[in-house]
Amino acid sequence: MSNEREQDFVFTDTDFRRVVSIIYARAGIRLNESKQPMVYSRLARRLRALNLAKFSDYLNFLEADPKHEEWQQFTNSLTTNLTFFFREKHHFEMLSDQLHKLHGPVRIWCSASSTGEEPYSLAMTAVEVYGRFNSDVQIIASDLDTQVLAKAQNGIYSMDKLDKVSPEKCKIFFLKGVGKNAGQAKVRKELRAMIEFKQINLLANSWPLTPYFDTIFCRNVMIYFDQATQKVMLEKMGRLLKPNGFLYVGHSENLHHMSEWFYSCGKTVYRLTDKAIHEWGLSK
Template sequence: MQAIKESRDLVLTDADFERVRKLIYARAGIALAEHKREMVYSRLAKRLRSYGMQRFVDYLAMLEADENNDEWEHFTNALTTNLTSFFRESHHFPLLAEHARKANGGKFKVWCSAASTGEEPYSIAMTLREAMGSGNAASLLATDIDTSALAKARAGVYADNQVSKISDEQLKRFFQKGKGARAGMVRAQDNLRSMITFEQLNLLAPRWDIEGPFDVIFCRNVMIYFDKPTQARILERFATYLKPDGLLFAGHSENFSYITKVFKLRGHTVYELAQQGRASA
């Protein structure tokens, strides 16, 4: 395969692409397929230009020379895909509300493990507010490896077209319309923001500095970027952070039934702990 060449004669060789694949797999568990080559070029080329570099080999050498280099954060952010929307896979939210109501006013903890730019955790928070009322019984931990995405999530500011799936009643109750320079934008109100704690977390990290157990874990549309052994390890760790009667919500294209015995399918892309998982919990 020929090297890709574009403006300023940036060069991505086959060897460079393989190094990128190995580095992002080791750093974040992301298994980049061969067809992601163009994406790697377009996203990392911006980082090279910020350093005035013309060769990917020089950029990758800089990363490998110092595992604590701040550029690792930009490298990981650049290769992380953040495709999300409010109330995506809508069939999950009535099930979440039903499970939350069973708490009967007690504490209810949710972990959104791939928070991205915030649409999913805010959808969860709205569902819990409507199901449990405005008390402080529900709390939500929202984590992601991508620090730039988390910054957008913390801000809670979205364009009107991004909140089209939210009802007018929910918009009025949970969001504030922007004025002046902010016209055409909305911002999540404090009654949602106060429920959510946003933190950076790498699911491949040897230690998760979070406090469980959780009633519900959302891990939707992120496992598809990991290979099967990595998926199994993460699922087995999830089991230790989930209450015995807890639920795990997966993405529409993810099937965990053949990956691990700690979870069993409860409904469409919804899992509960199997006997082996309950022992871990």
């Protein structure tokens, strides 16, 4: 690749390496060479917004003030948020089985909620199991990206986003837009009330969460982190699980390197080993 591209802004290989280093330090996200076009496309919007001509100027601007609000825009721009309702259907079937066996308050953490399709799918599953919008089910939905969290909290989606949601579910859980809102659907307030949205950086030293969870969804997150970072993050998550809790990960992820603490109990679903329960001071 040449040092400069025939594009609107000067973007050198050195600039790309700086972006890779900065986003890794900031959010633990790994970017390989294939992500260069994506980085250019997404960050070019920020250069336009700030009236800057070169990526080096933008990166210098960021590093001059570690607390500047632009850091959030930088992080948001490089966060991938592919999601849809009931993605990996078998997980929600297994969750349904799990919920049928639980009594009393249920706590679920969706650790990468993106634009909200996943936590709303969790909430819909819980309502179907218990037959009502149940106040005993608490779902915490978190993400690093503040923009997608805002969209999730609004709970408004284009109708094409509901193509994997059955007509029965659509009728129960969504309000269909009319007039100027035609072509959109809004999550019913009773469903939204089951979910608390929080910004959480999974690389932070501590998370604003109270133990313990019956279920943690951490799907399609680890693919962005190296194995050392994964181990730290997963151990912290494990310590937040109840001894009989479940950890759900993405279809291309596995916890082979964490076999000391987790064992497989289904398709990309894990539970704590006896050693983890004992050494982390958990009790069955």
